Amino acid sequence: MPVANLGYLHISEQQAGAWKSFGVDILGLMAVERSDYSNSSFLKADDAPFRIMVSANGEDRLLASGWEMASAAAYLEILEQLTKSGVQYSNGSDAEASERCVSEFVRLQDPAGNTLEIYHGRTLPEECACDFESPQGIERFITRDMGMGHVVLPAPDIEETHNFYKEVLGFGDSDDLRLPAPAEGAPEMRVLFMHADNPRHHSLALFNGPSPVGCIHMMLEVGSIDEVGSCLDRVNAAGLPLMASLGRHCNDNMLSFYVIAPGGIAVEYGYDGLQLDWNTFTPTVSTVGDVWGHAYQAPPSE
Ligand SMILES: [Fe+2]
CATH class of the missing domain: 3.10.180.10 (2,3-Dihydroxybiphenyl 1,2-Dioxygenase, domain 1)
Incomplete structure (x- = not known):
């Protein structure tokens, strides 16, 4: 079962808050405040809990791309496929899964060293459950x-x-x-x-x-x-x-x-x-x- 879609990106930034301002003021994304995860910014583009997570980790770079599997069964299938292909992966912790609003995920690297997170089941904590409303009047992102x-x-x-x-x-x-x-x-x-x-x-x-x-x-x-x-x-x-x-x-x-x-x-x-x-x-x-x-x-x- 192939990957369903690009679910989210995890970005790190040196200057805390810079990406949030850019996302809201320029791109028209909606910032979601999450009291449990106040060290990161979460930018929403639709009814998903967020599409971009930004952490102030002291460097400017893409940390990971998050890829969605359509179901728990598809997720298990792809884990089997990774194992069969000799690709190493590690399980994300419960706390990390909760931060990403996913049921569970694994972390791995592609042959070029890019970090991927493969997950299933997007959860919707109350703080992220609001309707998407663009601060710049974007009617909707195509998502x-x-x-x-x-x-x-x-x-x-x-x-x-x-x-x-x-x-x-x-x-x-x-x-x-x-x-x-x-x-x-x-x-x-x-x-x-x-x-x-x-x-x-x-x-x-x-x-x-x-x-x-x-x-x-x-x-x-x-x-x-x-x-x-x-x-x-x-x-x-x-x-x-x-x-x-x-x-x-x-x-x-x-x-x-x-x-x-x-x-x-x-x-x-x-x-x-x-x-x-x-x-x-x-x-x-x-x-x-x-x-x-x-x-x-x-x-x-x-
Ligand atoms: Fe492009």
Whole structure:
């Protein structure tokens, strides 16, 4: 039984509260206060208890991506699959499961060293049970059974990491994007886009290079171009750096821009992403990333 969707991301930050302000004031997410876990921020995007958990752990990086299994039976199946494949994992404690609002979870690393948490059963503590109401008037994020969006992880050894997600965790191929080397002597850039067991074009992609923050980018999807444009206005008004300008991707049709969050993780904010029927889909190979736009902006020097 394959992974159902990307359920949450766990991020750490050096400057406590920076991500919460960014999430609320810029992205339009809703902060949830949890009295038992006051050292972390929890950002809600829908009726799930939260989609982003931020802990002030002294460094800026993605700590883990949380992957949902559709049922307890599917969860047990994937644990069996991990064991059969010789992949080591550890059980999350009850306290950690409660913090994540899940029934139970395991923690493991992919071959590139990215940390994953695989869970089932999202629980809903009272403090997180409020209806989603965006402080920036976002009508709704495109989530539910398709998960919170997608994440692109660094995978210098892209073949081995791709095999792991495909053969062990059951992800399917969506697109294999190959782009020319950005500089003479540098390797060709490659991004492998993979789908989980939901219609979103990709819930995961792997990039054949490193990332100092453990994440190439994460993506949130809204329902209209006006909500994308209004977010871009908020980004510009706050003077935040972009990683890429407004543009539309070829493979998933997403119209989006990329803003760099406090701490350095890039967030793609888009709408109009493709939803596909995997029974009739043939994976694609691409040599062009964008229909238009997405001009790369070098991050500002520190
Ligand atoms: Fe993306």
